[in-house]
Amino acid sequence: GAVVSQHPSWVICKSGTSVKIECRSLDFQATTMFWYRQFPKQSLMLMATSNEGSKATYEQGVEKDKFLINHASLTLSTLTVTSAHPEDSSFYICSARILGLAGGLIDTQYFGPGTRLTVL
Amino acid sequence: AQSVTQPDIHITVSEGASLELRCNYSYGATPYLFWYVQSPGQGLQLLLKYFSGDTLVQGIKGFEAEFKRSQSSFNLRKPSVHWSDAAEYFCAVGGGTGRRALTFGSGTRLQVQP
Numbered sequence: 563g564a565v566v567s568q569h570p571s572w573v574i575c576k577s578g579t580s581v582k583i584e585c586r587s588l589d590f591q592a593t594t595m596f597w598y599r600q601f602p603k604q605s606l607m608l609m610a611t612s613n614e615g616s617k618a619t620y621e622q623g624v625e626k627d628k629f630l631i632n633h634a635s636l637t638l639s640t641l642t643v644t645s646a647h648p649e650d651s652s653f654y655i656c657s658a659r660i661l662g663l664a665g666g667l668i669d670t671q672y673f674g675p676g677t678r679l680t681v682l
Numbered sequence: 683a684q685s686v687t688q689p690d691i692h693i694t695v696s697e698g699a700s701l702e703l704r705c706n707y708s709y710g711a712t713p714y715l716f717w718y719v720q721s722p723g724q725g726l727q728l729l730l731k732y733f734s735g736d737t738l739v740q741g742i743k744g745f746e747a748e749f750k751r752s753q754s755s756f757n758l759r760k761p762s763v764h765w766s767d768a769a770e771y772f773c774a775v776g777g778g779t780g781r782r783a784l785t786f787g788s789g790t791r792l793q794v795q796p
Contacts (some may be wrong), residue, residue: 568725596783596784604789605772605785605786605787605788605789606726606772606786608783608784608785611783612728629787653723655725655726657726657784669714669733669776670716670728670731671716671728671776671784673718673725673726673728674725675724675725675726676723676724676725678723680711
């Protein structure tokens with residue numbers, strides 16, 4: 563259980579184009595999903611928090627008009643990189659949060675396999 | 683603000699040897715603590731987590747971690763390392779109200795020698 567998928571797993575695009583990345587929780591519902599960015603040999607940096615049915619909350623320094631996030635359902639969040647440039651090339655990872663009570667508090671994030679974006 | 687420090691960037695151990703990866707955190711209240719493992723080009727897999735209760739937490743793949751409040755530490759251990767354990771390990775802290783996003787340490791790369 564608690565499987566999160568991302569699609570595509572990798573994408574190469576030309577500078578100036580837009581790329582959409584999907585994050586799905588396959589066997590659970592997630593009211594909150596998170597988008598992270600990871601540069602080579604570095605840790606994960608939180609980009610934004612995606613809440614189902616409301617606007618995403620972006621971290622300081624993340625351009626919300628460039629990284630569009632839509633959390634249209636309890637199992638799907640999308641990240642669209644608009645007008646991509648080479649500096650946007652990175653590994654993007656999403657996570658979906660399980661929050662509930664089942665024999666104790668459960669508050670855990672499960673991560674997708676990541677999407678490698680290369681902008682030429 | 684919450685933060686996580688993983689002092690060791692890179693560790694090499696021999697297969698069959700014991701392992702301890704260090705993690706120190708800074709957090710104003712009782713933290714939620716996690717260890718994740720990442721293989722190259724892959725996402726993160728949850729190894730174990732601590733919310734409350736018993737300070738020694740058992741995880742998957744034979745890993746365990748001990749929460750020590752007095753030392754603000756949550757070190758990951760394994761008694762006998764296998765070659766397949768070679769990967770990047772991340773300690774993370776979460777909690778607080780609102781977003782509950784995770785703050786990650788910089789990671790420790792584990793190399794296993796035959």
